[in-house]
Amino acid sequence: MNRLIHMFKRLLPAIFILFCAQSLFAQKVVRYELVLKDTLVNFAGKQKRAIAANGQIPMPTLEFTEGDTAEIVVHNQLREGTALHWHGLFLPNKEDGIPYLTQKPIKPGTSFTYRFPIIQNGTHWYHSHEGLQEQIGMYGNFVMYKRADDKTFRKGIDDLPSVPIVLSEWTNLSPDNVHRMLHSATDWFAIRKGATQSYAEAIRSGHFKTKIKNEWKRMLAMDVSDVYYEKVLMNGRNSTELKSIDGKPLKAGDKVRLRIANGGASSYFWLRYAGGKMSVVASDGNDVTPVEVDRLIIAVSETYDVVVTIPEDGKAFEFIATTEDRTQSSSYFIGNGEKQYAGALPRLKYFEGMKMMNDMMKMNGDLDDMGMNMSLQQMDMNVVMYPEITGEEKKKDKSAKNKTVEADHSKHNMPDNENKQNAGAGEHEMNTDENPDRYNANALSDIVTLNYSMLESPHSTELPENAPVKELKFTLTGNMNRYVWSMDNRILAETDKILVKKGEILRITIYNNSMMRHPMHLHGFDFRIINGKGEKAPLKNVLDILPMETDTIEFMANEEGDWFFHCHILYHMMSGMNRVFAVDDYQNPYLPDKAKAYRKLQRDHNMPHLMAENDFASNGNDGSAMLQNARWSLGSEWRLGYNDMHGYEIETHLGRYIGKMQWLMPFIGFDWRYRKMGIDEHEKNIFGQVNKKDNRSAVSLGVMYTLPMLVNFQAEVYHDGIVRLQLMREDIPIAKRLRAGFMVNSDLEFMGDLRYIFTRNLGIRTHYDSDMGFGVGLFLNY
Incomplete structure (x- = not known):
């Protein structure tokens, strides 16, 4: 016994050193420095502005092991503010990276350090949450590996060689221009x-x-996605060959784990593999019981881990991501030899x-x-x-x-x-x-397509039975004509934060009453999708909800802070489809005046958009301009005559759209016209009222309503009692690039036109106007 005690005393220092070393290792700080700079890229035939981190697009893949501490220093060398959000991560609220919700934007020429413990594992990603920066390069993989002693470690899955892949799309238009075009229909x-x-x-x-x-x-016409993109990319390239991993050539029978994040701003992708079925083993960083599928659609911001097998030597099998509208694809060729294609979707x-x-x-x-x-x-x-x-x-x-x-x-x-x-x-x-x-x-x-009913967690995800439950219901609403996206017909600018007590279980039922899919993302937490799997309901942080679907999710709000809940289609989010869950009264050291910051956040998600068009015709010049946000519209129309009509006319309306579909807009108006025609200075309208058409300044009250067939009906009463009724429709799609329009009103004025579209900003137009006569000319729009 004495000998054993003596031996233990001799080994005690070594045991203590080993224990300290293990503790230090478990708390290892993994540091990354990201230098953000403007750059020029040519992904699709034109040199365009993008944002690079450390000189690369996508941003560097950040890798950690559960138990590490992440320290990420962001050096902002842009000409604008920025912030980085760590998508799907559990972290203190002040590190979540949302401008004016969890921090102030990182100012140009300054640096900011994010520091948080890594307390989970799985495939995630990170991106800018400032404005529309995500569209032009600010996205990258964020992978957290399991420890080898993790009880959930799955042999044959978690020890496979893995390849992080971030999907993205590229447009040669600036994202601000894309957003404006969407709002202009x-x-x-x-x-x-x-x-x-x-x-x-x-x-x-x-x-x-x-x-x-x-x-x-x-x-309007049917579509499955909002934006046309010139190119789609995997890890910044349209086509990539994966012939080896860690210097080891890939051969028949080898399995590869693809860690896929959809970093696209608005594109869903069909994922398929030419080498056979794919085994889905994780979603949004959470393990699922493996399920074999022929294909799956990955929503904007979702992540999936899939295992693929190389079936034959001497061949490279295509792993292909195709946009939901089937206009563009990007490929990884896995293996060595002749390329085997998955085939184009029809x-x-x-x-x-x-x-x-x-x-x-x-x-x-x-x-x-x-x-x-x-x-x-x-x-x-x-x-x-x-x-x-x-x-x-x-x-x-x-x-x-x-x-x-x-x-x-x-x-x-x-x-x-x-x-x-x-x-x-x-x-x-x-x-x-x-x-x-x-x-x-x-x-x-017989094509097996993944859906959420097929996902199951390999372990129990049940929440505590004795915790209080707060039930919420949201209806996703939207208007494609004006591109307004909302929840319960209210945008973020029209809502307060949703107050939640720490420790409450939030059970949220969501109904999609729009004709678009919406990938709803929750910051700071994973939620259970109630899908019939009982205690093994899968955990996710993105719910892709299809039109007319009703789904229920639940999670425990066990971390204080203001947490964003929003549609992750970038242009839907920036149009107002957001809410904020305020868990307890969190005092954020980065935002001493949270109320003022929240008002700024609301304004940023309801920005006004300017639209203008003008026709330079042989008989005159006419055009319009509008400044609009989700509810308000300030618009002006003008006409300038060259021939019989010598003069000008300007009508300005300020109105507010009402109702979920926004078919009704009451307005106040001002009509100012001067013409020297020499005849018909005073004319009568169909009501017998005298209308001083040649020299008139008038204030009006009116209403515009969208009738069936997308015809706008306008009723207007001027301060002098004159009444005007009008029917008008623009952009009737006659053929692929040919549009028609008409206008007729109670002042016995009428107009008909045809226009042919050459480019997004240029066309040729011919029209007949009862005041200006026949004309033809160039049509410009912005």
């Missing part, structure tokens, strides 16, 4: 995609009635989508799911547009009314065992009109 992006759905295209496709019904319900059947949308939309703008109780991505209405699931589009033809038009799958040389990923039901006609599973891709085809 331009269809330039649809022209670039070949998705205009004009009347000529509708007639050729046998969908004239579908088009009429669509506009009768006051809807063009969407847009008029089938329009028909579906007509059936779902009520005349008041609400959606009707017809009792299907949609949830968890199991029923995707857009499946009617997928030829590989529901068959090829049928077009009218003199020789055969229902001739099937085959999609072009010849773009890539597909291996035989992968033909089914693109063929599916496309080889035969499939009538799904009366099928109760008509929107269930997995029921309609």
Whole structure:
């Protein structure tokens, strides 16, 4: 015994040193320095401004092991403020990186240090949360590895060689310009995609009635994404070859774990693999029980970890990300040898989508799911547009009314065992009109598509039974015509913070009453998706909720602070689809005046947008300009005559849009005109009222209302009692690039026009105006 005691005393210093070393290792500080600079890039044929970190786009991959302490120094050498958000991380609220919610923006020429413990693991990412900077390069992978002694460590999964991949998209337009164009309801992006759905295209496709019904319900053309992008990228490149990992060549039978983050600003991506099925092993940084699929769609800001296997030697198999609108793709070729392609996805059947949308939309703008109780991505209405699931589009033809038009799958040389990923039901006609599973891709085809009902946590995620529960309900609302996105028809600028007590369980039910998908992201917490898996409900921090779906999530608010909850489509978020959960009365050292900062945050998510257009015609000059935010509109129209009409006319209106669909706008107006025509100085309108048309200054009250067929009806009463009624519609889509318009009012004035669109800012226009006569000229818009 004495000998054992003596030996223990001799070993005690070594044991103490070892214990200290382990403690120091467990608390290792991992430091990164990020230098942010403006740069020029040429991703899509034009040199454009971007933001690089340490000279690279995407930003560097940041890697940690659970138990580390992260210390990230951001040196802002931009000409504007910035901040970085650590997407999906559990951290003190002051480190969350949201300008005017958790910190002030990092000023130009200054540095800021983020420091927080790494208390989780998994695939995450990071990005700017300042303005629209995320669109132009400020995104990167953030990977936290499990410790080898972690009880949740999965052999054959967590020890596989892994490759972080961040998906992104690139536009040659500035993001501010993109945002403004979306608010101006331009269809330039649809022209670039070949998705205009004009009347000529509708007639050729046998969908004239579908088009009429669509506009009768006051809807614009069908689309699945907002923006056209010139390029999509994986880790900053359009195509990459992965032949080895850590110097070891890849060969048949090798498995690779792809850690994929969707860092796109507004693009969803279909993920497919030419080498067979993919095994989904994690989502949003949280383990899931492996599930094998042929494909999955990754929402904006989501992360998925998938394991792929190299089936054959001497071949490189394509892992491909394709935008939801199927206009662009990016690829990783995994393996060595001849490239094996997954194949191009066929063009969407847009008029089938329009028909579906007509059936779902009520005349008041609400959606009707017809009792299907949609949830968890199991029923995707857009499946009617997928030829590989529901068959090829049928077009009218003199020789055969229902001739099937085959999609072009010849773009890539597909291996035989992968033909089914693109063929599916496309080889035969499939009538799904009366099928109760008509929107269930997995029921309609042997192509296995991932949805949230298939996700299960490998361990219990149950919340404490004795914790108080706070139930909330949100309805996601939106207006594509004016590009206003909201929750319960209220934007962030119209709401206060939602007060939450620390330790409460928040159970949130969300219904999507819009025709767009919305990836709803919660900062600071993971939530359980209630998907029928009981105690093993999966954990995520992004809920991609499809149109007409109702989903429920829950989490425990166990960390103080002001936490953002928002749609992660960048342009939806900046248009107001946000809320803030205030957990207890957190005193943020970076924001001594939180109320003032919150008002600034609200303004930043309801910015005004300027739109203008002008026609330089042979008979005169006419145009308009508008400054609009989510609710208010200040607009002016002007006309300047060259020939018979010598003079000018300016009408200005200040109005506020009312209602969820914003079809109604009361306004006050001012009409100022001077003309020296020599005749008809005083004219009568249809009401018999005398209208001094040639020299008039008048204040008015009025209202504008959007009628079926997207015709604007305007009623206006001037201070001198004159009444004017007017019907007008612009941008009637006659053909892909041809637009028409008309105006008629109770002053017996009328106008009709045709315009042909050359570029997003330039076209040619011809019109006849009752005052100005016939003219033709160049049409410019901004």
